[in-house]
Amino acid sequence: xxxxxxxxxxxxxxxxxxxxIARRISDEFSKYCDEVQTDSFYxxxxxxxxxxxxxxxxxxxxxxxxxxxxxxxxxxxxxEEGFLRFxxxxxxxxxxxxxxxxxxxxxxxxxxxxxxIPPHIQEDGDSKTAVKMKDMCIDLGLPVEKVKALVRxxxxxxxxxxxVSMAGSMxxxxxxxxxxxxxxxxxxxKELDRLKYQAEVYATATVQEEVxxxxxxxxxxxxxxxxxxxxxxxxxxxxxxxxxxxxxMNKGIVVAKGPNLHPGLTEKLLETxxxxxxxxxxxxxxxxxxxxxxSMQISRGGVPxxxxxxxxxxxxxxxxxLNLDHIKQGARLIALFIASLKEGWQEWLxx
Amino acid sequence: MVEVLKRLTEAxxxxxxxxxxxxxxxxxxxxxxxxxxxxxxxxxxxxxxxxxxxxxxxxxxxxxxxxxxxxYITDSGMLKFHTVGxxxxxxxxxxxxxxxxxxIPGVMGVKAIHLQEKDExxxxxxxxxxxxxxxxxxxxxxxxxVELGDYACFDSNLVVFGDNKxxxxxxxxxxxxxxxxxxxxxxxxxxxxxxxxxQEEIGSRGGEVAAWHLKPDMGIVLEGxxxxxxxxxxxxMHITKMGRGPAISYMDRSxxxxxxxxxxxxxTAREHSIPYQxxxxxxxxxxxxxxxxxxxxxxxxxVSVPCRYIHSPSSxxxxxxxxxxxxxxxxxxxxxxxx
Numbered sequence: 001x002x003x004x005x006x007x008x009x010x011x012x013x014x015x016x017x018x019x020x021i022a023r024r025i026s027d028e029f030s031k032y033c034d035e036v037q038t039d040s041f042y043x044x045x046x047x048x049x050x051x052x053x054x055x056x057x058x059x060x061x062x063x064x065x066x067x068x069x070x071x072x073x074x075x076x077x078x079x080e081e082g083f084l085r086f087x088x089x090x091x092x093x094x095x096x097x098x099x100x101x102x103x104x105x106x107x108x109x110x111x112x113x114x115x116x117i118p119p120h121i122q123e124d125g126d127s128k129t130a131v132k133m134k135d136m137c138i139d140l141g142l143p144v145e146k147v148k149a150l151v152r153x154x155x156x157x158x159x160x161x162x163x164v165s166m167a168g169s170m171x172x173x174x175x176x177x178x179x180x181x182x183x184x185x186x187x188x189x190k191e192l193d194r195l196k197y198q199a200e201v202y203a204t205a206t207v208q209e210e211v212x213x214x215x216x217x218x219x220x221x222x223x224x225x226x227x228x229x230x231x232x233x234x235x236x237x238x239x240x241x242x243x244x245x246x247x248x249m250n251k252g253i254v255v256a257k258g259p260n261l262h263p264g265l266t267e268k269l270l271e272t273x274x275x276x277x278x279x280x281x282x283x284x285x286x287x288x289x290x291x292x293x294x295s296m297q298i299s300r301g302g303v304p305x306x307x308x309x310x311x312x313x314x315x316x317x318x319x320x321x322l323n324l325d326h327i328k329q330g331a332r333l334i335a336l337f338i339a340s341l342k343e344g345w346q347e348w349l350x351x
Numbered sequence: 352m353v354e355v356l357k358r359l360t361e362a363x364x365x366x367x368x369x370x371x372x373x374x375x376x377x378x379x380x381x382x383x384x385x386x387x388x389x390x391x392x393x394x395x396x397x398x399x400x401x402x403x404x405x406x407x408x409x410x411x412x413x414x415x416x417x418x419x420x421x422x423y424i425t426d427s428g429m430l431k432f433h434t435v436g437x438x439x440x441x442x443x444x445x446x447x448x449x450x451x452x453x454x455i456p457g458v459m460g461v462k463a464i465h466l467q468e469k470d471e472x473x474x475x476x477x478x479x480x481x482x483x484x485x486x487x488x489x490x491x492x493x494x495x496x497v498e499l500g501d502y503a504c505f506d507s508n509l510v511v512f513g514d515n516k517x518x519x520x521x522x523x524x525x526x527x528x529x530x531x532x533x534x535x536x537x538x539x540x541x542x543x544x545x546x547x548x549x550q551e552e553i554g555s556r557g558g559e560v561a562a563w564h565l566k567p568d569m570g571i572v573l574e575g576x577x578x579x580x581x582x583x584x585x586x587x588m589h590i591t592k593m594g595r596g597p598a599i600s601y602m603d604r605s606x607x608x609x610x611x612x613x614x615x616x617x618x619t620a621r622e623h624s625i626p627y628q629x630x631x632x633x634x635x636x637x638x639x640x641x642x643x644x645x646x647x648x649x650x651x652x653x654v655s656v657p658c659r660y661i662h663s664p665s666s667x668x669x670x671x672x673x674x675x676x677x678x679x680x681x682x683x684x685x686x687x688x689x690x
Contacts (some may be wrong), residue, residue, distance in 0.1 A: 079582045093464045093472050096445035099663040101510075101518070111512035113665040118577040119437045120634040121588050127439050130473050137582050139659065141513020141667065164447060164456050164506075167496060170486030172447070172458050239429055239482055241462040250488045290465070313484065314460030317445040321458060321484060 001183060002171065002324060004028060006163040008179040012105060014072040014089055014156050018042040018207045021068050025182060025205045032189035033203070043219040044068070044205040048189060050197040053343050059198040060345050062338055063225035063303075064188060065216050065292040066181030066232065067209030070174070071316055073102065073157035082144030083115065083137035086157055090210035094133040096317045101160040102138060106151040111160070112138040161318035169324040170249070176320035178209065180310055180327055181231035187331030188338075197339040199227075206292055216292035220299035226349070227265065227341070228305035229334060230293035234283055236313035236321065247311040249323050252279025253330040254309040260289045260297055262304035264348050269306050272337045278329055283309060304349045308334060353517065353670070355379065356529050357509040360519035363449060365418030366435050366552045368502040369393055370452075372414040376528060376547050383535040385545070392560045395547040397531075399538055406541040408687065409567030409649070410534060410680075411558055411638045412527025412574070413551030416520065417662050418504035419448065421483070421497055428493035429482035430457065432503065436552030440478040442663050448483060451501035457483040505664035515670045522668050523661040524551065524637075527573035530656070533677050540688040541568075551638055555605070558638030562645035569612070569650050569687075570642040573676070575668065576600075576655035577635055590634050591657035594669045596626030597676040600653040602633055605640025609650035616652055619683045625675050630655060654680065 013021030022042035029036045029046030037045040052059050071090030078084055084104065097114050104110040115137050119127070138157070140147055163173040185203040192201065202223045206215035209232075220228065234254050237246040247254050255273070257266055273280045288294040293307040308330050313321040341348075364372035373395055380387045380397035387397045395414070417436030424430055430450070434440075444461045459481055464472065483503060487493045507520040519525075531545040544565055549557035562570065576598060580589040591598040599616050601608050620627035630653075643651035656676050659667045 081580075081582050083582050091464045093444075093461065093467070095441065095472055095476070096461060098439075098442040099660060099665045100445070101665055111510055111518070113518055113660065113667060115581050116439065116442055116660050116663050117581070117584060118579055118590075118659075118661055119439050120577045121579055121584070121590065121632065122439070127441055128475050130475050131441060132473075135583065139581065139667065141516030141518075141669075143514060146514070161447075166456050166458075166486030167492065168486065172456075172486070235463055235466060237427075238460060238462055238484070239425065239427065240476075240480070241466050245466060248488075249486075314445065314458070315463035315465065317460060317463075319445050319447060319458035319460055321460065321486060 001187060001327065004186065005180060005183045008182060009163050009173045009175050012158045013068050013070050014158060015069040015208045015211045017156055018069055025068060028186055032186060039222060041215060041218055042207050043215050046189060046203040048192055048201040050199045053198050055343060057343050059200055060226040060341050062199045062227045062229065063202040063204055063220060063223045064185055064229045064231060065204045065206050065296060066185050067178045067206045067215060067292060068182050069207050069210050071210050075151055075153050075155040075157060077153060078147055078151060079137060080144065082142060082147040083139055084151065085137055088133065091316055093316065095130055097133065097136055098131060100318060102157050103160050104151060105156045108150060110140050110150060112140045115139050159318045170321060171324055172319045172321040174318045174320065176312055176322050177233045177315050180233065180322055184231055184327045184331050187327060188334050191331050191335030192338065195335055195339040199338050199341050201338060209292055213292050213295040216295040220296045220303060224300060225303055228296035228303040230291050230296055230305060230307045232291040232309055233312035233315060234309035235315060236311035238313050247281045249311050251281055253326050253333065254281045254283045254311060256283040256285050256289060256307035256309060258285040260285065260293055261307050264350065265304050266306050268348055269337050272340055273333055276336055278333045353511060355532065356517065359525035359528055360509050360521045363454065363504045364414050364416055365502040365504050366415035366550045369414045369549045376414065379532050380535055385535050390561060390564065392557045393549045394557045394561045397535055397545040399535060399543040401539055401541040403540040407544055407567045408541050409544045409546055409562065409565050409570045410531050411546045411548055411570065411572045411642060412531045413524045413548045413638060414528060415549055415552050416504060417552050418502055421450065421499055421501045421503060424490050424493045426490050428487040428489050429484055430497060432483055434478060438662055441475055443478065443481060444476065446664055447506035448503040449506045450497055450503040455485055455496050456506065457485040457503065460484055507664040516667055517670060518665050518667050520664050520666060522658045522666040523575035526575040526656045526668060526673060530573045530676055530680060534680055534684065539684055548638055555638045555641045559641035562642040562649060566646065567649055570639065572637050572639040572642065572651065572653045574637050574653060574655040575658040575661060576630065577661050578657035578659045581659065588632055590632045591628060591630055593657050593659060594671060595628045596672060597679050598628050598630040598655045598657055600630040603635050603653065604633060605636030606643045606651060608652045612650055612652035616654065616683055619686055620679050623682045625679045627679060
């Protein structure tokens with residue numbers, strides 16, 4: 001599991017440019033699925049068909065969604081010295097950028113460093129003013145002619161920050177948001193193989209979440225599910241963040257409650273957690289969530305949707321930190337929940 | 352050569368905690384046939400006795416790098432730290448470190464952009480507010496992995512990239528150490544004493560002691576010096592320029608070069624058509640500051656490899672500059688024999 005996650009983190013998959021990572025995900029899904037499909041936006045669907053109910057009643061179509069795309073940077077200009085100016089794709093805190101290693105996806109892949117000014121020539125007080133992204137540049141270690149031959153305005157820039165294992169089951173790296181949840185999709189498939197279930201499951205790795213859950217909009221429309229399960233990351237507890245908006249890193253996965261989520265279905269999900277002794281924390285969220293659940297719920301004539309989240313520290317940085325145990329726990333919960341959808345499941349979806 | 356640089360830069364050696372670097376240098380220096388020893392400060396002394404004269408030339412490069420020291424563990428198992436040496440607090444966010452002898456991995460994070468108020472990303476976070484996260488959930492767990500006083504350094508591997516460039520941490524001054532190891536391979540008329548010093552980054556404390564007990568007749572300091580030839584920095588503040596060869600200092604913040612040595616160094620470069628540059632802008636200090644004032648004074652000069660982004664996890668150097676520094680130093684030392 002950790003190996004697959006590490007591999008995913010290293011693949012480029014900037015919002016709107018997910019082809020490379022989508023291919024790798026498709027390969028992995030095909031090991032565990034009856035069928036794998038990819039649409040023209042590179043949403044990847046891993047389809048697993050359960051055993052149809054004996055009474056001939058319809059089995060539910062359950063769609064899981066976890067996004068594969070990542071925040072990144074884009075080349076805005078090439079300076080006369082051959083350095084790159086850049087802008088962001090998705091939300092990036094400019095304060096994390098100095099001295100970061102990046103990969104420029106030009107005519108060939110290039111290694112780059114985000115420049116810093118040595119303390120030796122800074123004026124007093126400089127270190128108290130944040131450097132603006134527009135004033136930063138990337139050093140490719142190449143002369144300007146070569147840079148101009150290899151890089152064009154609009155080329156993508158991804159962060160370079162391979163997975164690092166920390167104490168216990170904690171890991172850190174870039175793009176854990178939301179590739180850790182894509183890994184969870186695979187873990188759900190493995191769990192389902194050990195269970196009896198009736199549902200037709202569409203485990204979907206979605207695109208363009210970071211720019212407005214666009215992949216979820218398209219894929220949910222296509223699948224037309226009876227039930228939606230979104231999987232994403234949420235904020236892990238840190239000293240610099242408000243306690244009430246963050247979740248412990250060792251107290252189980254997070255289940256969201258609020259208008260974006262179906263109350264009855266969420267109750268059933270929590271019952272399943274209770275029944276099997278799976279720890280969870282509750283995220284009370286008052287509006288449309290910042291996840292694929294936001295769009296799944298209002299697809300076509302409406303899809304009752306639940307949301308399972310992984311606590312993650314330092315979201316949208318190169319050191320996103322999470323607990324691998326949570327991926328396993330979340331996968332187990334979701335698989336058991338799917339298996340609990342038996343004849344009469346329609347009753348669960350009523351308001 | 353890149354292999355040696357890789358080993359040296361990837362080793363952890365924050366000022367006061369140079370053990371890993373010292374071990375590598377002891378091994379590599381011994382392979383050159385030099386007599387190696389460690390003094391009471393932890394400086395490594397590698398000596399190649401001269402064939403003729405009893406004169407002593409001291410070459411110095413420092414083993415230590417800037418980094419951090421763990422000062423407190425919070426109830427939730429987060430580590431508070433102080434910086435060791437000069438580090439711009441603005442580049443610490445979203446960086447990885449390795450802590451203590453075991454190299455426990457840690458990160459310096461920052462709360463998600465989603466949890467910030469509108470203008471927070473324009474405000475610099477004071478280093479005193481930061482913590483290192485090692486992925487534990489309590490103080491007790493943290494105490495099993497880390498002790499107060501453990502050192503931490505940036506986690507950064509050497510990468511060869513661009514046009515013969517390398518990226519690594521601690522090029523300041525492992526590159527100087529690598530030059531010294533190369534120079535030790537030769538034998539000269541005079542005693543060559545390569546001194547790999549400790550604690551340069553907190554005030555050249557190792558160099559001071561070494562110069563006193565080595566009593567050299569001449570000192571040459573090999574440094575990885577700042578290079579700010581990047582966009583938006585006015586030309587007169589570039590200090591050095593990458594790819595233009597070793598930088599010879601006439602003066603920096605800690606010393607004025609011995610005029611004769613400075614002239615000879617420039618002359619050597621010219622005579623052998625080795626690219627060189629003069630270090631512009633009086634910035635930065637180094638072990639020359641203590642060596643030239645040792646006892647009754649030691650004629651000293653500084654030769655540096657230009658390194659961009661020093662004191663960060665991603666400093667950068669041109670391998671041509673590194674090779675030309677070795678060439679220049681070899682010619683200079685040969686030249687000393689006839690003088």
